[in-house]
Amino acid sequence: MSNNDQEADNLESVFKQKRIIRSNVRQTLKSMDPSLRSQEDDIIQSIVLEAPWFKSSKRLCAYISCSALREVDTSKLLSQILSPAPDGSKLQTAKKLYVPRVEDKNSNMRMFNISRIDDLVANSMNILEPASVDADGNTREDVMHANDPVDLFILPGLAFDRSGRRLGRGGGYYDTFLKNYKELAKEKNWRLPLFVALSYSVQIMDEEVIPVTPNDVLVDALVSPTGVIPITSAALGRGLCY
Numbered sequence: 001m002s003n004n005d006q007e008a009d010n011l012e013s014v015f016k017q018k019r020i021i022r023s024n025v026r027q028t029l030k031s032m033d034p035s036l037r038s039q040e041d042d043i044i045q046s047i048v049l050e051a052p053w054f055k056s057s058k059r060l061c062a063y064i065s066c067s068a069l070r071e072v073d074t075s076k077l078l079s080q081i082l083s084p085a086p087d088g089s090k091l092q093t094a095k096k097l098y099v100p101r102v103e104d105k106n107s108n109m110r111m112f113n114i115s116r117i118d119d120l121v122a123n124s125m126n127i128l129e130p131a132s133v134d135a136d137g138n139t140r141e142d143v144m145h146a147n148d149p150v151d152l153f154i155l156p157g158l159a160f161d162r163s164g165r166r167l168g169r170g171g172g173y174y175d176t177f178l179k180n181y182k183e184l185a186k187e188k189n190w191r192l193p194l195f196v197a198l199s200y201s202v203q204i205m206d207e208e209v210i211p212v213t214p215n216d217v218l219v220d221a222l223v224s225p226t227g228v229i230p231i232t233s234a235a236l237g238r239g240l241c242y
Helices: 003-030 034-050 075-082 173-188 233-237
Strands: 059-062 096-102 109-114 120-122 128-130 152-155 159-161 194-198 221-224 227-230
Touching: 003 159, 034 075, 034 194, 034 221, 059 075, 075 096, 096 128, 096 173, 109 128, 109 173, 152 173, 194 233
Parallel strands: 059 096, 059 152, 152 194, 194 221
Antiparallel strands: 096 109, 120 128, 221 227
């Protein structure tokens, strides 16, 4: 058997293992008590909102949660980032927020800047996304063309393990985007942002349980209802702790 054949067999084995884990986790999430899920949503978002590493972030990318996909809710995070303070100014340190827009079925996704929740519109799958232009017809800023680096990515996923491996839904959108952003940061000589994933307790597995391919991007930390789980030295170096 040639090396190419061996690699193809190994990849197929990884994909098969991923499909099995996805199926099991989807079933677990489906049977999760709605009141428990809601409780965990609130706890996870509160942990993030109170964290110094979140408060100090100036530019971040975050996903728009979809309840049908049973993703950890981000509505309170987004509301806090985008809501003006009573005096009309932005809360705490003003933050620049970029959110995802799926471009096609070939794992291409972009992150656009939004300044209010009303900037989001439902796509064909009823998932909220930013339109590529704003209400005045101006093109939104794409994070890949921004002049300044992002500090933080808030990421979704179907399952995670304690070694930082993230299992998505199989489309490859986030892995492709994160890989491209890491290449951009290297080219610009920027410090890499923190990759932080939000996870229900039932989505977290033991170390190295999730199989990976060379294209899979690891996360720096997880936020679960029990607290922050730092994984990489980058996370520990920036004050993420249990």
